[in-house]
Amino acid sequence: MTPPTRSPAEQTPPAGPTGAPIPFVRPHVDVDEALLASLAAVLRSGQLSNDGPRVRALEAALSERLGHVTLCTGSGFTALQLAIRCVRRPGAVVVPAFTFVATANAVHAEGRQVRLCDVDAAHWTLCPTALDALLRAHSDVAAVMAVNVYGEPADLDALLRVCTDHDVDLLLDNAHGMGSLLHGRPWPAGVRAAAHSMHATKVLPAAEGGCVALRPDVDPEPLRQARNPGLGGDPAQATAGINAKLSDLHAAVALHGLRDLDAVLDGRRAALRRLRATVARLCDTDGDRPALQLPVARPGAIGNGQNFAVAACDGDAAGWQAALARHGVGSRRYFHPTLSAVGYLRPGQAPTPIADDLAARVLALPLWSRMPSETLAAVETGLAAAIAERRR
Numbered sequence: 001m002t003p004p005t006r007s008p009a010e011q012t013p014p015a016g017p018t019g020a021p022i023p024f025v026r027p028h029v030d031v032d033e034a035l036l037a038s039l040a041a042v043l044r045s046g047q048l049s050n051d052g053p054r055v056r057a058l059e060a061a062l063s064e065r066l067g068h069v070t071l072c073t074g075s076g077f078t079a080l081q082l083a084i085r086c087v088r089r090p091g092a093v094v095v096p097a098f099t100f101v102a103t104a105n106a107v108h109a110e111g112r113q114v115r116l117c118d119v120d121a122a123h124w125t126l127c128p129t130a131l132d133a134l135l136r137a138h139s140d141v142a143a144v145m146a147v148n149v150y151g152e153p154a155d156l157d158a159l160l161r162v163c164t165d166h167d168v169d170l171l172l173d174n175a176h177g178m179g180s181l182l183h184g185r186p187w188p189a190g191v192r193a194a195a196h197s198m199h200a201t202k203v204l205p206a207a208e209g210g211c212v213a214l215r216p217d218v219d220p221e222p223l224r225q226a227r228n229p230g231l232g233g234d235p236a237q238a239t240a241g242i243n244a245k246l247s248d249l250h251a252a253v254a255l256h257g258l259r260d261l262d263a264v265l266d267g268r269r270a271a272l273r274r275l276r277a278t279v280a281r282l283c284d285t286d287g288d289r290p291a292l293q294l295p296v297a298r299p300g301a302i303g304n305g306q307n308f309a310v311a312a313c314d315g316d317a318a319g320w321q322a323a324l325a326r327h328g329v330g331s332r333r334y335f336h337p338t339l340s341a342v343g344y345l346r347p348g349q350a351p352t353p354i355a356d357d358l359a360a361r362v363l364a365l366p367l368w369s370r371m372p373s374e375t376l377a378a379v380e381t382g383l384a385a386a387i388a389e390r391r392r
Helices: 033-045 053-066 076-084 101-109 128-137 156-165 221-226 248-259 261-283 317-326 353-361 373-391
Strands: 069-073 092-096 114-117 141-147 169-173 193-197 210-214 308-312 362-365
Touching (some): 033 248, 053 069, 053 248, 069 076, 076 101, 092 101, 092 128, 101 114, 128 141, 141 156, 156 169, 248 261, 261 308, 308 317, 308 353, 317 362, 317 373, 353 362
Parallel strands (some): 092 114, 092 141, 141 169, 169 193
Antiparallel strands (some): 069 210, 308 362
């Protein structure tokens, strides 16, 4: 699962395998005089939170970029909660078994049953065929939560067709997906709400934060009230809300990052292409003994380089993790375990063999914003050494 943010000393990447392993994520914010001045202005303003001017400016900028009315939240988790509140009727919510536990926990926090669905073995995202079978078997489902995995979109057009056939809402957990595109757009118009994370390790960090983008026919005002926490103009008219406010300090950090987001995305995409090409080249001579599996690129999709993930073809993720560490490359078993292994979710779920298999084999390897070329080279060197060791 995603690790806690490290101190600056711990974040410094080593030059190569002689130091501590290169971490798989490293938060990055371009700290300059403009950012420091913006933070100082917030601190002097007397309004640190409660829908401050920087939160409103960030919402306007994100709404323009995403093409949908967008509300900022205090975390990606609360963005998921508000997305779930957009569902038209009571009922269960389907989530893929191969995702971070927060996806299911947000559904549970909103008082809805979680139904787990299997994923596509090639792309590692929610499988439309498995979803159709699940919806045919369960008439209590009100919505489906697709998930962007490591920055790569799910087959949202196919999923939307399945949801339309069964008259259920399609939501998107886009925590990994800020800047990802599918056929030139962030997501199909039929997606009811898309929740994003602005956690420290994401492509657009606010340190902590999130946002939810809404389909045009979804009224944002009940969600504004719900995030505050249920308070409106008349205290007697309070609703059952949550505290999902984003502070102006966090909004200032995100606004600063938004200026250079396209450059950050270009850099992460280039680094991901380079690392994937390295793995493909190193594994090309394996013949009947492939070493590492890469997810297949989806036609029409442009990922954002959120994470670099591989799966151990021999099933020994722990062995690969140890070998990579010996050669200076940190890794994380992420997502591990599958949600089918989480105790409170387990009873009554349909089998999810592909997700279970992936969760047992997957490793996320180093990739972050502004990653130096020498660090990329060190990762490639460590990968080559680890693959050679595992072949012996």
